Amino acid sequence: MKVFFEEKHDYSGLKNIIGDTIERNRLLRLKNGDRVLLKPNLLTDKPLAISKHEMIKAVAEVFIEMGAHVDIADSPGNADSIDGIIRVAGLDSIPARYYFFDNENEKKYINSFPVAKRIEDYDVIVNLPRLKTHILTVMTMGVKNLYGFIPGRPKKSYHVSHPDPYSFSSMLLSLYRSVKTHLTILDGIIGMQGNGPNNGDPIETGFIAISRDPLALDIAVADYLNVKNFPLRNLSMEQGFRYPEIIGELPPPPAIDIPSGPLLRLPYVGRLRRVAFPRKPRYKRENCTGCMACVLNCPTRAISMVYGNILINYSRCIECYTCIEVCNFDALEVYNLNLKRRFE
Ligand code: SF4
Ligand code: SF4
The missing domain is CATH 3.30.70.20 (Alpha-Beta Plaits)
Incomplete structure (x- = not known):
């Protein structure tokens, strides 16, 4: 699976870069009138923790110009933040309809995952994560962003059943295999390091990455940033996931501050670690x-x-x-x- 890297240090001209990459490499073929869902990261109302307005708007315009009907949706971490999210992400000034997956009764089960039923209304789903560190999963990018397809309280139960980094990442791999997305576009222009995914510090990582496969994208980006202890990568490579083909060159990466701590992976060792x-x-x-x-x-x-x-x-x-x-x-x-x- 191919992962396309483009060096980028600001949020100007994104529409042309993303549109060209999609067209030149035939990453998506849309029919006039296709319904496209953009799934950004709208976790909270903190500007650094969510998808940038410029990125969501540029991608929406790319697909509108292709003749698609575009909607934007995500489930917020906290329903009380919705007004703030709309304001911070500037959703009212993006020429597409938006809504939130906040009604957990409107769900359908895909391989036991209770995901938002409305995703079946779309011909194409575009995943729009932002590069951030994460205190549990080490990094959050393409695959972790899929967690937002699960609305409301059921998300909490996976933390109880999968409390350590490796079991949680294993659950994310199952979710990745269950929920089909057609394209992932990662904002790695300004990412988050340190105490992510909500309270970290900015880091200019200076690129965007595009792939049809969010897991391939995550592996390629983690390796570019020299993030060795990334459970999602380690698990998927052990399970025989084929290493992605990287298209495009980037300069040497900045040193990113990764959340520290022992990442012991056997369940009983994890429990012992929690005691000791x-x-x-x-x-x-x-x-x-x-x-x-x-x-x-x-x-x-x-x-x-x-x-x-x-x-x-x-x-x-x-x-x-x-x-x-x-x-x-x-x-x-x-x-x-x-x-x-x-x-x-
Ligand atoms: S610790 Fe944070 S989330 Fe909890 S009540 Fe205080 S401000 Fe709110
Ligand atoms: S179980 Fe512990 S870490 Fe998880 S939300 Fe509750 S207090 Fe926080």
Whole structure:
């Protein structure tokens, strides 16, 4: 499977670059009137954590010019953020209809995954991730962006059943094999490093990547950035996934700050690690607004709000980091509990 790299350091001229790459390489053939769904990352209302307005708009215009009807949809991490997401992503000024997969009753099962039923209305699905680090899966790009096809609360249950990086990534591989997308366009112009996917820092990675296959794209990008400990890549290569063919050259990559921590993969070792070296969310009270997003999204109900402060019951915590992912105010961080105590 081919992955196309284009060096790009700003958000100008994207429509021409993306349109040319698609046409020159015949990546998609549309019929006039085809219905196209763009699936950006609309996790939250923090500008660095979601797809850029310029990228969504450029891709929408490419397909509108091809004669398609274009819709934009994703499921947000926190339904209370929807107004902010619309504003930050500038969705009202993109010439396409948008909506959110927020009704978990409107779903259909594909290989046991409860995905938004509306995706069956489309002839073509275009995946629009943004390059970010991720405290659980190390990186979030093409495959992790598919998780947004699962609306509402069911997303939480996968964190309970797959609490460590390798089992969660294994579940993502099953989702990737279940939900068919036709094209993935990764915004790697300005990505996120460090405490991603919501509270990290910007990094100019300086490229866009395009592929029909989101997993091929993820592997190619992780290798370009020298991200060795990427569970999705390691699992898929072990399972015989063929190494992608890279088209296009990029300059040497910047050094990206990857979330640290032991990534032990056997389930019993993972459990032992959680006992010996727990990595729990730690509360930064000074940043907390009391928005309740962490309380409402913790899959094991380990967090409660007491007199305006949150309390985390570590005995219930499975280290899924959903709370950190949905906190828009950098009020939670990963904390190596025992190691810190030993050296303090
Ligand atoms: S407290 Fe945070 S990391 Fe622990 S189970 Fe709840 S959401 Fe996951
Ligand atoms: S820790 Fe974050 S998500 Fe939780 S209540 Fe405070 S600001 Fe909201």
